[in-house]
Amino acid sequence: MSDSLKHLDFSKLKTYSIKDRISKVDIKDFSVPWKKGESFSAFLDTLPSILAGNDLRYVINAICLASKNDRPVCFAMGGHVIKTGMSPIIIDMMKKKVLTMLSMNGSGIIHDLETAMVGRTxxxxxxxxxxGSFGMAKETSYFINQAIKNAQNQSIGLGKAVGDLILKENFKFKALSLTAMGAALDIPVTVHVAIGTDIIHMHPDFDAAACGKASLYDFKLFALKIANLxxxxxxxxxxxxxxxxVFLKAVTLVRNLGYTLDDFTTVNLDFIRHYRPMTNIVNRPTLGKGKGLSIVGxxxxxxxxxxxxxxxxL
Incomplete structure (x- = not known):
């Protein structure tokens, strides 16, 4: 032990009463034990008014407020959301006009199409x-690449082209397709592709130029909707x-064009906190009046x- 530590006089420590201290946790914010037979609303009320308990209620209230006031509620996603079985819930929210736009990366249309076609993905x-057999399912490649050709011929976006094709082919599980329901309900479904990331890009009939054009169409549609966020x-x-x-670029684009985009809510949902969602979804766009939240799970x-x-x- 050093000489300096030997000579510390702990008896001179300055203290104060805990009653005078500001504390961040209060028992009024604690959780409430569950009572058998209660409603789901009652369950939400039992959650603590602390950290994610507060955030969860805030997100629910923000979505409800936007929906009641006819404001946009946009849902962007990776393909994993489909793979965890969430399509029925998202489609239900589309039918109830809560979700006003759906956006996904290139993997989303692959899992969406396979779900509609064979009920598996x-x-x-x-x-x-x-x-070397990964990604070589012929039907997946054939139908999505056909949708890309249709998008080129009809000058439409990739999301609508896939949805229209699923409806036209009358696939057995089309009711579980996000793109098909978007097309049927006239709700925009935008698809944002990075060339080389998806299995269809390996197949000889893939038209990168047509795919890029269709995805650019969807970016412009996406930006138009973000202009009213x-x-x-x-x-x-x-x-x-x-x-x-994509979201960050759309935000700066519409602000550059003179649209008011100051007071809105962003939410990131994932089982870990990644750098880009935290900076480009939660933090940067909402500086000022907006509010960004991240709920891990x-x-x-x-x-x-x-x-x-x-x-x-609602």
Whole structure:
């Protein structure tokens, strides 16, 4: 032990009463034990008014307020959201006119199409990468590349082209397709592709120019909707790079063009906190009047919780 520590006089320590101290946690904010047979609204009321308990209620209230006031509620996502079985809930929110735009990266249309076509998706990559069979399902490539051709011929976006094709082919599980329901309900579904990231890009019939043009169309549609996001809500679920980057570019674009985009809510939902969603969704765009929140958890738990809360409130 050093000489300086030997000579510290602990008896001279300055103290104060805990009754005079500001504390960040109060028992009035504690959770309430669950009572058997209570409603879901009662369950939400039992959550502590602390950290994510507060954030969850804030997100639910923000979505409800935007919906009641006819303001946008935009839902962006990675393909993992489909793979965790969330399509029925998202479609229900589209039908109830809560969600006003759906956006996804390139993997989203792959899982969406396969779900509609055969009721299954998400191959075992670890098992198939060794023998080179990963991503080689012929039907997936054929139909999405056909949708890309249709987008080129009809001068439409990629999301609508995939949805229209699923409806035209009358796939058995089309009612579980996000793009098909978007097309049927006339709700924009935008798809934002990074060339080389998706299995269809490996196939010989892939037309990169046509795909890029269709995805650019969707970016312009996306930006048009973001231009009206004031007092609305933007949710990003599970996209770690593509959708956060697309959103940030759309925000600066519409502000540059003179649109008012100051007071809105952004939400990031994922099971870890990634750099880009935190900076490009939660923090940077909402500086000023806006509010950004990040709730950490699994999609298959958070998304049902949030939208069940929305339905209870609406």
């Amino acid at each position: 998400s191959e075992d990559v670890a098992q198939s990468i060794g023998n 004031e007092k609305g809500v933007f949710i990003n679920a599970g996209s770690a790079v593509i959708m956060p980057e 699994h999609h298959e738990i958070l998304i049902p919780l949030i939208f069940a809360g929305v339905m209870e409130s």
